Amino acid sequence: MSVYFPQKKLPYLLVLPQLIITAIFFLWPAGQAVLQAFYREDAFGLSQQFVGLENFVDLFSDPLYYKSMLVTMVFSFSVAFLGIGVALWLAVMADRVIRGKMVYQTLLVWPYAVAPALAGVLWWILFDPNIGPIALFLDRIGLHWNHFLNGDQAMILVVISATWKQISYNFLFFLAGLQAIPRSLIEAAAIDGASSFRRFWDIVFPLLSPTTFFLLVVNLVYAFFDTFGVIDTTTQGGPDGSTNTLVYKVFKDGFIGLDSGGSAAQSIVLMAIVGLMTVIQFRFIERKVQY
Amino acid sequence: MRKSMIATAVLGMSVASTSFAATQIEWWHAMGGANGEKLNEIVKEFNDSQSKYEVDPVFKGTYTETMTSAIAAFRAHKQPAIVQVFEVGTATMMAAKGAIYPVYKLMKDTKTGFDPKAYLSSVTGYYSDVKGNMLSMPFNSSTPVLYYNKEMFKKAGISAPPKTWEEVETVSKKLLASGAKCGFTTGWQSWVQLENLSARHNVPFASNDDGFTGLDTKLLFNGPLQVMHITKMREWQKSGIFSYGGRRSDSAPKFYSQQCGMYTGSSSAYGGMTRNAKFDFGVSSLPYWASEVKQPDNTIIGGASLWVLQGKDKAQYKAAAAFLQFLSTPKIQAEWHQFTGYLPITHAAYDLTKKEGFYQSHPGTEAAVIQMTATQPTVNSRGLRLGNFVQIRDVINGALESVWSGKETPQAALDTAVKRGDVLLRKFEKTHN
Numbered sequence: 162m163s164v165y166f167p168q169k170k171l172p173y174l175l176v177l178p179q180l181i182i183t184a185i186f187f188l189w190p191a192g193q194a195v196l197q198a199f200y201r202e203d204a205f206g207l208s209q210q211f212v213g214l215e216n217f218v219d220l221f222s223d224p225l226y227y228k229s230m231l232v233t234m235v236f237s238f239s240v241a242f243l244g245i246g247v248a249l250w251l252a253v254m255a256d257r258v259i260r261g262k263m264v265y266q267t268l269l270v271w272p273y274a275v276a277p278a279l280a281g282v283l284w285w286i287l288f289d290p291n292i293g294p295i296a297l298f299l300d301r302i303g304l305h306w307n308h309f310l311n312g313d314q315a316m317i318l319v320v321i322s323a324t325w326k327q328i329s330y331n332f333l334f335f336l337a338g339l340q341a342i343p344r345s346l347i348e349a350a351a352i353d354g355a356s357s358f359r360r361f362w363d364i365v366f367p368l369l370s371p372t373t374f375f376l377l378v379v380n381l382v383y384a385f386f387d388t389f390g391v392i393d394t395t396t397q398g399g400p401d402g403s404t405n406t407l408v409y410k411v412f413k414d415g416f417i418g419l420d421s422g423g424s425a426a427q428s429i430v431l432m433a434i435v436g437l438m439t440v441i442q443f444r445f446i447e448r449k450v451q452y
Numbered sequence: 453m454r455k456s457m458i459a460t461a462v463l464g465m466s467v468a469s470t471s472f473a474a475t476q477i478e479w480w481h482a483m484g485g486a487n488g489e490k491l492n493e494i495v496k497e498f499n500d501s502q503s504k505y506e507v508d509p510v511f512k513g514t515y516t517e518t519m520t521s522a523i524a525a526f527r528a529h530k531q532p533a534i535v536q537v538f539e540v541g542t543a544t545m546m547a548a549k550g551a552i553y554p555v556y557k558l559m560k561d562t563k564t565g566f567d568p569k570a571y572l573s574s575v576t577g578y579y580s581d582v583k584g585n586m587l588s589m590p591f592n593s594s595t596p597v598l599y600y601n602k603e604m605f606k607k608a609g610i611s612a613p614p615k616t617w618e619e620v621e622t623v624s625k626k627l628l629a630s631g632a633k634c635g636f637t638t639g640w641q642s643w644v645q646l647e648n649l650s651a652r653h654n655v656p657f658a659s660n661d662d663g664f665t666g667l668d669t670k671l672l673f674n675g676p677l678q679v680m681h682i683t684k685m686r687e688w689q690k691s692g693i694f695s696y697g698g699r700r701s702d703s704a705p706k707f708y709s710q711q712c713g714m715y716t717g718s719s720s721a722y723g724g725m726t727r728n729a730k731f732d733f734g735v736s737s738l739p740y741w742a743s744e745v746k747q748p749d750n751t752i753i754g755g756a757s758l759w760v761l762q763g764k765d766k767a768q769y770k771a772a773a774a775f776l777q778f779l780s781t782p783k784i785q786a787e788w789h790q791f792t793g794y795l796p797i798t799h800a801a802y803d804l805t806k807k808e809g810f811y812q813s814h815p816g817t818e819a820a821v822i823q824m825t826a827t828q829p830t831v832n833s834r835g836l837r838l839g840n841f842v843q844i845r846d847v848i849n850g851a852l853e854s855v856w857s858g859k860e861t862p863q864a865a866l867d868t869a870v871k872r873g874d875v876l877l878r879k880f881e882k883t884h885n
Contacts, residue, residue, distance in 0.1 A: 203883050204544050205551040206527045219879075225872075291697060291705035309698040310857045398846075399699065400853035417516050418843045419523065419544065420879070 197425035204419035216426035225402060233406040236320060237384035244324045244380050245373065248331030253361065256339045266336065273329035277387065281394030284322040308396065312403030315396045319404050322395055323388045331376050338372035339365070370450045378442055385435050407431045474506040475767040478532035481509060482518040482756065486723065490791050498778045505771035515756060522761070526551055531761045533772045536591060538756045539578060540841040543663065545759050546587060547839065547884045553760040553769070555776065556585040564773040570798045574750045574824045577834030579757050582664055588757040589776045592794040594720035595751045596644040597820050598739060602732040604632055604713040613736035617684070620714070620739050624693040627713040634695035635688070636714035637703040642848040643754055644716050646673050649681055651833035652740050652748045663837035667881040671873045674866035677744060682862040686855055696856045699849050718754060719820035722793030735816030737823045749833040750824050755794060795821060839880025844873040
């Protein structure tokens with residue numbers, strides 16, 4: 162569907178406010194970051210020195226940076242798959258509920274209203290090895306919980322904290338997707354004798370694939386960029402860097418370490434990685450999506 | 453609604469006009485909670501005591517947030533006159549020569565009475581240049597001490613707190629035998645178990661007199677003493693004598709909940725202790741290795757100091773100088789020391805607190821002061837001046853955690869930490885050359 166405007170200028174005028182906002186809040190800072198990545202600067206900005214690609218060379222000769230990349234991959238895919246899986250399961254369940262439907266749905270959406278940092282603090286208290294109820298419970302059933310020392314447990318903790326909120330968001334989309342599936346399709350399959358699992362796998366899931374694909378992209382972007390609050394309030398990247406994701410490293414080196422050049426170089430690399438991943442997703446996974 | 457808005461506006465203007473006469477300066481700080489209220493009280497006392505100057509205290513969040521927002525503000529030419537910076541930010545501030553107004557110079561330029569000898573040298577050493585000039589004004593300084601659970605000690609039949617690490621071992625064994633889950637735990641592991649360990653045994657933590665005399669400093673904390681101590685702690689951890697509970701002060705609940713009988717942490721945790729420990733506790737000096745030294749040196753400080761920033765006018769600097777002088781008066785210092793548990797930074801404040809009988813009524817509070825003043829600081833115990841120290845601490849925390857989790861041996865972990873830390877130091881050196 163196309164809309165034709167009588168004059169040529171009007172459409173540009175209409176999108177101008179959005180363009181201005183994008184330019185001021187996205188393009189300009191991003192341009193600054195690109196510039197900064199080629200300079201070495203002291204914290205106060207008193208001296209600035211062009212160093213070419215040195216910040217990037219430093220970055221790629223640092224073994225910790227590769228470790229951080231690996232950590233980020235594990236973290237992001239865990240968050241995305243766990244978030245999508247649990248939300249899909251909850252949405253299918255909530256869709257079947259007949260009595261008190263609204264109550265279930267509202268309660269499941271609630272966590273989305275919690276700020277990321279707050280979600281972090283919440284889980285941090287629950288899992289605190291010294292005082293956390295969950296940690297004490299795990300200890301009682303023989304599973305020694307100490308995310309201050311155990312890198313895998315620390316990773317589980319940040320994945321849970323980061324996913325928890327995101328489940329609500331995914332849930333909402335899946336529920337809407339489920340409600341858009343024509344009942345007649347499912348009923349016809351049921352008459353043909355398909356089990357509830359087959360009905361889900363052969364009819365519901367493929368019909369939900371546009372939603373799932375959209376959520377995969379959104380969740381990965383979320384895990385890559387929006388999770389440093391959660392990590393800061395739970396593990397601060399520890400123990401020994403096992404939860405030090407790329408975005409948290411950008412934050413830590415830039416804002417705590419006051420190394421603007423190195424941090425800017427990192428954010429450019431991060432931007433490139435996520436851009437590349439999104440392209441890959443659209444080229445290869447989207448083909449399997451049935452609209 | 454409208455009327456009340458106008459009323460507020462008029463009120464606001466009249467308030468503003470009365471304070472026009474006074475020179476206003478801002479002080480950005482990181483003191484939240486009870487300490488923040490005390491700070492506001494002190495500022496109010498200053499503002500009420502005279503009419504020429506007015507200090508406006510602004511709470512900016514954590515130490516890191518306060519420092520980064522002051523730096524960001526400086527870059528935007530909106531900096532406060534005074535900012536509180538934590539001790540690990542010291543090297544960054546000192547290196548920013550065009551951004552700071554050294555306190556000794558401020559005092560001289562404004563002709564404000566100022567005697568550097570009035571301050572505890574183990575405190576001011578951290579903030580002075582090699583010639584002994586004070587660059588920032590110490591404000592809240594703490595030092596690591598040993599807290600112990602008197603009730604658990606009694607149950608285990610222990611009469612006195614351990615003075616040495618050797619005694620910590622024997623005492624801990626008794627505690628474990630009497631049913632304790634662990635002997636001791638520690639807060640701020642890099643600060644307590646490596647930085648202060650080195651200072652207390654007069655062993656360098658880094659070259660160039662711990663970074664005081666140059667920027668080409670190299671880390672030295674992988675020496676025999678430090679490796680021995682960390683190896684011992686790893687052994688203790690296996691036998692339950694030591695239990696690791698996290699970076700910063702995350703481990704304090706292990707002491708509060710009476711799992712561990714001892715806790716090595718900041719002297720400024722005293723206030724929190726009295727609130728959270730539902731048992732009788734004592735404070736003692738930080739242990740040392742009797743096998744290494746006969747007489748331990750002073751410990752080094754943590755906490756923060758006040759830096760004056762460039763770019764203000766003369767009147768504002770006069771206000772800043774007057775305020776810093778006010779903060780150093782014995783009465784204010786003693787008040788602050790007694791309320792917060794931070795060290796008194798002047799001899800006069802210490803004497804005043806003694807005279808008031810505070811240490812008798814609050815046993816243990818003097819331990820930190822005695823530990824700081826018993827000996828003359830050496831080049832290895834006056835403090836650390838390392839660029840990118842925040843990240844170096846992070847590297848050390850990571851290394852120690854890999855020891856506690858058994859992934860690496862103490863020697864290998866400390867060697868790696870030194871290597872990684874040196875990279876950060878070289879980066880700082882390059883930036884400031």
